[in-house]
Amino acid sequence: MKKNYKEVSIDPTTQQMYERAQEMGIETVWERLEKQQPQCGYGLLGICCRNCMMGPCRINPFGGEPKRGVCGADADTIVARNLLRMIAAGAAAHSDHGRHVALTLLIAAEMAEKFKKEGKPVLELDNMASNTLPYQVRDVEKLKAVAKRLGIETEGRTIREIAKEVAEVALNDFGKQDEEAIAFLKAYLNPKTYEVFEKAGEKAGMPWFENGILPRSIDREIVESLHRTHIGTDHDPVSILLHGLKTSLGDAWGGSLIATELQDILFGTPQVIKAEANLGVLKEDYVNIVVHGHEPVLSEKIVEAAQDPELIELAQKYGAKGINVVGMCCTGLEVLMRHGIPIAGNFLQQEMAIVTGAVEAMVVDVQCIMPATVDVARCFHTKIIDTSPIATFPGAIHIKFDERRADEIAKEIVKTAVENFPNRSKQRVEIPKEKMEGYVGFSVEAILKHFGGTLKPIEDAIIEGKIKGVAGLVGCNNPKVKQDHNHIKIANELMKRDVLLVGTGCWATAAMKYGIFLPEYADTENVGPGLREFAKEWGIPPALNMGSCVDCTRILVLADMVARDLNVPIHALPVVGSAPEAMTEKAVSIGTYFVASGITTHLGVVPPVLGGPKVVKILTHDLYDIVGAAFIVEPDPYKAAKKMYDHIMKKRKELGI
Numbered sequence: 001m002k003k004n005y006k007e008v009s010i011d012p013t014t015q016q017m018y019e020r021a022q023e024m025g026i027e028t029v030w031e032r033l034e035k036q037q038p039q040c041g042y043g044l045l046g047i048c049c050r051n052c053m054m055g056p057c058r059i060n061p062f063g064g065e066p067k068r069g070v071c072g073a074d075a076d077t078i079v080a081r082n083l084l085r086m087i088a089a090g091a092a093a094h095s096d097h098g099r100h101v102a103l104t105l106l107i108a109a110e111m112a113e114k115f116k117k118e119g120k121p122v123l124e125l126d127n128m129a130s131n132t133l134p135y136q137v138r139d140v141e142k143l144k145a146v147a148k149r150l151g152i153e154t155e156g157r158t159i160r161e162i163a164k165e166v167a168e169v170a171l172n173d174f175g176k177q178d179e180e181a182i183a184f185l186k187a188y189l190n191p192k193t194y195e196v197f198e199k200a201g202e203k204a205g206m207p208w209f210e211n212g213i214l215p216r217s218i219d220r221e222i223v224e225s226l227h228r229t230h231i232g233t234d235h236d237p238v239s240i241l242l243h244g245l246k247t248s249l250g251d252a253w254g255g256s257l258i259a260t261e262l263q264d265i266l267f268g269t270p271q272v273i274k275a276e277a278n279l280g281v282l283k284e285d286y287v288n289i290v291v292h293g294h295e296p297v298l299s300e301k302i303v304e305a306a307q308d309p310e311l312i313e314l315a316q317k318y319g320a321k322g323i324n325v326v327g328m329c330c331t332g333l334e335v336l337m338r339h340g341i342p343i344a345g346n347f348l349q350q351e352m353a354i355v356t357g358a359v360e361a362m363v364v365d366v367q368c369i370m371p372a373t374v375d376v377a378r379c380f381h382t383k384i385i386d387t388s389p390i391a392t393f394p395g396a397i398h399i400k401f402d403e404r405r406a407d408e409i410a411k412e413i414v415k416t417a418v419e420n421f422p423n424r425s426k427q428r429v430e431i432p433k434e435k436m437e438g439y440v441g442f443s444v445e446a447i448l449k450h451f452g453g454t455l456k457p458i459e460d461a462i463i464e465g466k467i468k469g470v471a472g473l474v475g476c477n478n479p480k481v482k483q484d485h486n487h488i489k490i491a492n493e494l495m496k497r498d499v500l501l502v503g504t505g506c507w508a509t510a511a512m513k514y515g516i517f518l519p520e521y522a523d524t525e526n527v528g529p530g531l532r533e534f535a536k537e538w539g540i541p542p543a544l545n546m547g548s549c550v551d552c553t554r555i556l557v558l559a560d561m562v563a564r565d566l567n568v569p570i571h572a573l574p575v576v577g578s579a580p581e582a583m584t585e586k587a588v589s590i591g592t593y594f595v596a597s598g599i600t601t602h603l604g605v606v607p608p609v610l611g612g613p614k615v616v617k618i619l620t621h622d623l624y625d626i627v628g629a630a631f632i633v634e635p636d637p638y639k640a641a642k643k644m645y646d647h648i649m650k651k652r653k654e655l656g657i
């Protein structure tokens with residue numbers, strides 16, 4: 001059934017393209033969601049189990065029979081196991097991304113070493129004058145800072161030696177077999193929060209969790225999640241969920257943190273820069289290439305290749321003015337943060353971008369890419385080019401990426417897009433005009449630089465009450481929620497109450513599209529007087545874009561620094577998290593690691609847990625006693641903002657401020 005465009009999104013470009021798709025008879029995510037109705041009640045409640053072939057089993061949600069699966073597992077066991085598998089999948093996605101970046105750094109260091117032995121001109125990894133290496137260290141200062149945190153010697157050593165050791169320590173965190181916590185967690189986390197993690201098992205009445213929820217290795221905790229949830233293994237929702245916290249912390253202070261930090265080393269740490277967002281960034285007279293997915297290892301190279309004079313000349317030969325690279329989802333945020341490459345949209349706009357008829361190629365890597373993009377692309381001239389050996393899309397062009405031949409492959413991809421320009425039907429192009437400017441690039445380093453090398457101005461403003469607290473807004477779009485509606489409502493409701501926002505992922509793209517990342521947004525009625533004064537005094541927007549999904553770790557590192565300054569664990573801070581339109585398993589892992597790290601977190605989409613009353617109680621209440629934070633589940637954005645604000649005020653009171 002056709003939906004009114006106002007029901008699907010508050011974004012005028014999505015509304016326009018949705019209408020266009022309807023007129024052209026193109027099926028989109030909203031029709032596919034409609035065709036799934038009614039969605040299975042067992043699945044929504046989390047009370048179906050397919051973990052063995054005696055099943056699938058379902059529990060009667062109304063209290064009647066069956067109360068147990070064939071093996072005897074009850075509703076809480078089943079719900080907890082399903083949730084743990086979601087956390088593990090989310091942690092795996094982020095962490096495999098982190099591993100890929102660590103391997104790229106290692107490959108770069110090893111190639112430099114090999115070149116040096118062969119007498120080639122590359123002597124150091126940061127020799128930017130040389131283009132003989134596909135990847136280099138763009139931020140030597142950050143490399144040394146990360147090395148220092150990890151206890152790696154930097155004095156008297158070459159950049160490639162330090163880079164190699166940092167990559168090796170990172171990779172060791174994935175597969176080590178001892179009982180110690182992972183090196184990155186130990187290097188970054190303040191001792192008070194570390195102690196909370198260490199004692200979580202005892203507090204939960206399970207002292208056999210000897211090191212509490214400290215992750216021992218990133219991969220091991222993910223594998224153990226699958227082991228624990230295998231038929232006939234762990235059946236207690238408390239221990240299953242404790243392991244969920246541990247697995248998510250391997251993501252937070254391991255896989256995702258490694259991704260963020262090593263990407264900064266390889267591609268540069270983001271600094272504040274002005275850029276543009278929304279579908280209006282596509283250009284009618286240019287070859288448009290959309291980079292979509294999550295890993296910047298390829299998209300960085302696409303951005304470089306698009307500046308190649310020969311390829312620009314080729315584009316001009318075909319009648320285009322040049323090559324326009326734009327981003328989508330988190331890959332888009334990565335190149336937005338580091339280079340100011342415009343971002344065309346968030347998750348629910350991937351099909352909409354193709355519907356403009358102006359996209360020559362959508363270059364995809366991993367995560368959050370709908371297979372439906374291939375079907376939508378068939379209605380136009382757009383080529384979907386898949387590039388990751390682990391993500392193949394039937395019907396797409398496969399140009400698989402190899403870091404060792406990064407430049408050559410990136411050029412091949414850009415050339416494929418350029419050569420597709422003559423196939424564009426000019427009559428079928430319709431690009432929405434809306435786009436919005438905003439300041440991006442607020443890495444922890446950029447924030448520190450802005451405030452004169454310290455977080456004291458933010459801390460003082462919080463203590464004075466000018467700012468009541470900080471909210472980390474993150475996560476996806478979900479077609480079950482009107483696109484961007486909850487993102488913007490919650491943001492405004494919090495800013496009205498003088499809460500400073502930091503954010504990532506599709507929330508950040510939403511905020512940028514509505515002008516929230518402009519300093520002048522502080523003058524609107526959506527920002528309270530204290531936050532307005534603070535933002536104006538420091539020349540910042542009332543909300544700071546901290547990057548992609550893996551960059552949620554920037555929020556953690558920031559919170560950890562404040563906690564260190566105040567000599568408290570993170571859970572004592574007036575800080576909250578929210579994923580207003582959560583969708584992915586990664587969002588489940590992020591929410592869990594926020595909570596495990598001490599940040600009470602709101603979910604705007606109810607996760608599949610309501611069928612397990614004990615699980616719900618653990619997640620929304622008992623975790624306060626174990627890690628000092630818990631989940632708030634509230635689909636109504638106004639009520640959600642109020643609950644988050646109340647939590648901030650409670651924390652202020654406890655801190656005596």
Ligand code: SF4
Nearest residue numbers: 049052055057069071
């Ligand atoms: S593990 Fe138990 S509840 Fe799950 S499918 Fe097998 S028998 Fe059913």
Ligand code: SF4
Nearest residue numbers: 329368475476505506
């Ligand atoms: S925020 Fe969510 S939907 Fe958006 S790119 Fe990240 S994981 Fe995907």
